[in-house]
Amino acid sequence: MRIFVKLWIPQCLQLLRSPCRLFHGYNRLLASPLISYYDSINQCEKELPEYFNFASDVLDKWAQLEKDGKRPTNPAFWWVKDEGEEVKWSFEELGFLSSKAANILSEACGLQKGDKVLVVLPRVPEWWLLNIASMRTGIVFIPGTSQLTAKDILYRLQASKAKCIVTSDALAPAVESIMLDCHSLKSKLIVSKDSRDGWLNFKELLAVTSTNHKCVKTRSQDPMLIYFTSGSTGSPKMVVQSHSSYGIGFTVSGRYWMNLTPSDIMWNTSDTGWVKSAWGSVFAPWINGSCVFIHHMPQFKPAIVAQTLSRYPITTFCTAPTAYRMLVQHGLSSYKFMSLKHCVSGGEPLNPEVIKQWKTQTGLDIHEGYGQTETVTICANVKGMKIKPGSLGKALPPYDVQIVDDHGAILPAGEEGDIAVRIQPRRPFCLFSQYLDNPEKTAATVRGNFYITGDRGIMDEEGYVWFVGRSDDIINSSGYRIGPFEVESALIQHPAVSESAVVSSPDPIRGEVVKAFVVLAPAFVSHDPEQLTRDLQQHVKNVTAPYKYPRKIEFIQALPKTVAGKIQRKILRNKEWGRA
Known part of the structure; x- marks a missing residue:
């Protein structure tokens, strides 16, 4: 029997269609405890309003409740930087600043509803203003990470036919180098303190642009976002998400997986170019009236993260499994997280050993969730559910999740x-x-x-x-199908292993075998590698099924990763098979 959280999607959507009842009834609904489960996803009807816009139907409603004194005094947006800079905006301030940004896109950049804008910015407040401004104008927002090269930007501009690009001083030269090949591009907007020839300056325009802006009407299924996502083959694909998909779709996971209420302050460390930023730094917190907290960090540094969690009243923390591993290896016993009460993770599987160490050091569970760029949260360990370390949790409405065969x-x-x-x-x-x-x-x-x-x-x-x-990633060795995650989870339980990545490696007898690339903990770097190999192989045999042990082990100093922190097994696998 399949079991699902008892949540009434039709009621949520009915409330979203009725501005005067939106958040009073919505919050009463979501405040109810998890009292029972359903055995059929069909209990969750998916009737959508014809028109929906997250800016006008959610953010502006919170602004009105804020003005009426019916929301806690938390800011809606709180941004900090190590140099001491700080920005705090209420929902009302978000409203009029994003309206100014909407006028910039429409008037200065000449964009219309349905046009596309590529926004490549680090974690700066302007990214959030432009995100909301795109919703207000019906312009399709395309996020990109600041790690993109000129070649990456060219591909995205040509594939999407974006008419505008927004970026910072760091990437402006890269954009200028490929301009002649971008025939659809009509305007360039830079977020900078200084002017630049051939570019419109966002900060200068924001200072003089009117706040008067009427939000366009967008249909629920109109495109709102495009994310470029890479597969195992071919060029990155353009994933189209609608206004309702993300704008309404995070209602359930925001309340029950992230455990968010209007009194909460959520810090999600994801880079702006990645879909997890939309999940945890835009839609899930704001549909629940929570504060979005951002620390502008060029790189993830465990000490700074731990200090930030100690210094600020952050109640909900979301970061990648790699980051959790770095934090527990850094050691958290000297820090006190006085406000933190709920931790979530996603993006890649979380090893049970890291969950255990985090619990030991902080007293808190990590609630793992699972989804894709193409979806919202598919499965999660929601608040109040028994956590089985290493599992993705259970299906979240409105999804009916099954395991299926090749047919x-x-x-x-x-x-x-x-x-x-x-x-x-x-x-x-x-x-x-x-x-x-x-x-x-x-x-x-x-x-x-x-x-x-x-x-x-x-x-x-x-x-x-x-x-x-x-x-x-699945390894087929002598007919045995072996998933890399289970072997990696076994390896990380050994004190010598700081990180590992498991891939297939060619073998003349078995076709392919398991190979582990291992980053050693500092205390084991000088140990005999042959003895360490034998110790790790025996350890894996003891922890999991013996046939899964890595027949090959290579010790390396660092694993290849994306800027989001995900291990790039494909690079290691290609190296093994001579495809690099």
Whole structure:
């Protein structure tokens, strides 16, 4: 039997259609405890309003409640920088500043509803203003990480046909170097204290632009966001998300997975170019009236993160598993997190050993969640649920999550298959619209009645989902299918292992075998590598099924990672197979 949190999606949506009742009834609904579960996702109807806009239907309503004294005095947005700079905005201030930004996009940049803007900025307040401004104007917002190269920017501008780009001084020269090949680009907007030839200056324009702006009407299914996401092959794909998908879709996970209320202050460390920033630094907190906290850090430094959690009244913390590993290795016994009460993680699987160490050092659980750029939160360990360390939790409404075989048939509990979301007879409203200009890729995600995530997993008898690995990460050794995550989770329990990544490696007898790339803890760097290899192999045999142990181990100083902190197993796998 599949079990789901008892949540009434139709009531949420009805409230969203009625401005005068929006947050009074909405908060009464979400304040109710998790009192029971449903055995059918069909209890959650997915009727959508015809029109929806997150800026006018959510943010502006919080601003009105704020003016009426019906919301706590928390700021809506709180930004800090190590140099002592600080910005605090209420929902009302967000409203009039984002209205000015909307006028800049419409009037100075000449953009209209449906046009696309590529925004490549670090964690600066202007990123949030431009995000909201795009909603107000119906312009499609395309985030990009500041680590993009000129080649990356060129590809994104050409593929999306964006008419405007917004960036900082750091990337302006890269944009200028590829201008001749960007035929759709009509305007360039720079966020800088200084003027630059050929660029409109956002800060200068913001100082003189009117606050008078009327939010456009956007249909629920109109495009709102485009994220570029990479697969195992080919160029990055353009994932289109609608106004309702993200604008309404994080209602459930924001309240129950992130445990957010209007009194909370949430810090999500994700870079602005990644989808997790939209999840935890825009939609989930603000639909619940919470404060979005941002620390402008060019790099993740455990000591600064721990100091920030100690210094500021942050109640909810979200960061990547890699960051949690770095924090527990740094050691947290000398810090006191007086306000912190809820921790969440996502983006990649979280090793049970890290969950255990975090609990030991802070007294807090980490509530893991799972989703993709194409979705909102698919599964999560919600507040009040028994946490099974290493699991992704249970399915969240409105998703019906199943494990399916190669033909789309549902597998019984305990059997490995593809993690999938039911899309028939009704497609969940919070699922991506399409891969833009790529109908073949869009169609390839469907198998029978399901959307196929591309991740492999197992569902246990209680409905918890367990991640095995990406479909292209699975190792097939002598007929045994081995997921890298379980081997990595076993390795990290050994005191010699700081980090590891497991991939397939060619073998003349078995076809391929398990190989582990290991970053050693400082105290073990000088140890005999041959003896360490034997110790680690025996350790894995003791912790998990013996056939999964790494027959090859290579000690390296650092693992290849994305700017978001995800391990790039593909680079290591290509090296092993001579494809690098």
